[in-house]
Amino acid sequence: xxxxxxxxxxxxxxxxxxxxxxxxxxxxxxxxxxxxxxxxxxxxxxxxxxxxxxxxxxxxxxxxxxxxxxxxxxxxxxxxxxxxxxxxxxxxxxxxxxxxxxxxxxxxxxxxxxxxxxxxxxxxxxxxxxxxxxxxxxxxxxxxxxxxxxxxxxxxxxxxxxxxxxxxxxxxxxxxxxxxxxxxxxxxxxxxxxxxxxxxxxxxxxxxxxxxxx
Numbered sequence: 001x002x003x004x005x006x007x008x009x010x011x012x013x014x015x016x017x018x019x020x021x022x023x024x025x026x027x028x029x030x031x032x033x034x035x036x037x038x039x040x041x042x043x044x045x046x047x048x049x050x051x052x053x054x055x056x057x058x059x060x061x062x063x064x065x066x067x068x069x070x071x072x073x074x075x076x077x078x079x080x081x082x083x084x085x086x087x088x089x090x091x092x093x094x095x096x097x098x099x100x101x102x103x104x105x106x107x108x109x110x111x112x113x114x115x116x117x118x119x120x121x122x123x124x125x126x127x128x129x130x131x132x133x134x135x136x137x138x139x140x141x142x143x144x145x146x147x148x149x150x151x152x153x154x155x156x157x158x159x160x161x162x163x164x165x166x167x168x169x170x171x172x173x174x175x176x177x178x179x180x181x182x183x184x185x186x187x188x189x190x191x192x193x194x195x196x197x198x199x200x201x202x203x204x205x206x207x208x209x210x211x212x213x214x
Contacts, residue, residue, distance in 0.1 A: 144172025
């Protein structure tokens with residue numbers, strides 16, 4: 001059963017027929033971007049200590065990261081060129097030697113992804129129009145309505161009016177969280193092979209980190 005504070009987004013019929021286990025889950029919270037407090041920075045250091053080189057190498061073989069790799073290929077994204085979020089985090093850990101704190105939002109999304117292997121998207125709630133869902137890009141459509149052209153049949157996250165993100169690639173200008181954001185919509189995409197509990201846990205970890213409840 002879905003948690004009461006979580007909502008399930010719509011999935012366009014043609015996309016649902018092709019990927020019957022595809023699901024978008026999201027929640028909205030009142031939170032503003034800011035520097036991370038000491039306890040979040042400490043948690044990042046602890047997580048970084050657990051991400052050894054050996055763990056990064058074998059990460060893609062685990063069930064949830066593998067499920068996202070499979071889905072990437074199914075929708076035309078090469079996971080060796082555009083890494084799945086958790087793999088990208090692991091590689092950056094190796095490059096940087098740790099998880100440096102950036103801000104409370106970026107840190108919350110990283111912590112949630114490292115803990116569950118499930119990626120989280122974040123949008124400015126007040127720049128969205130209605131429920132979020134997943135669909136295929138239309139002919140001559142532009143990201144955000146006036147941004148870059150979208151390839152026909154790319155999977156996009158959309159509100160009632162426009163595509164607000166290309167799934168797992170980029171977010172429309174002005175739709176992401178910025179310095180004046182007061183409400184954040186956190187969203188996660190579930191694919192075949194990813195348990196409900198992992199998706200819901202990822203959203204709750206991000207929420208609790210943002211609100212200082214950890």
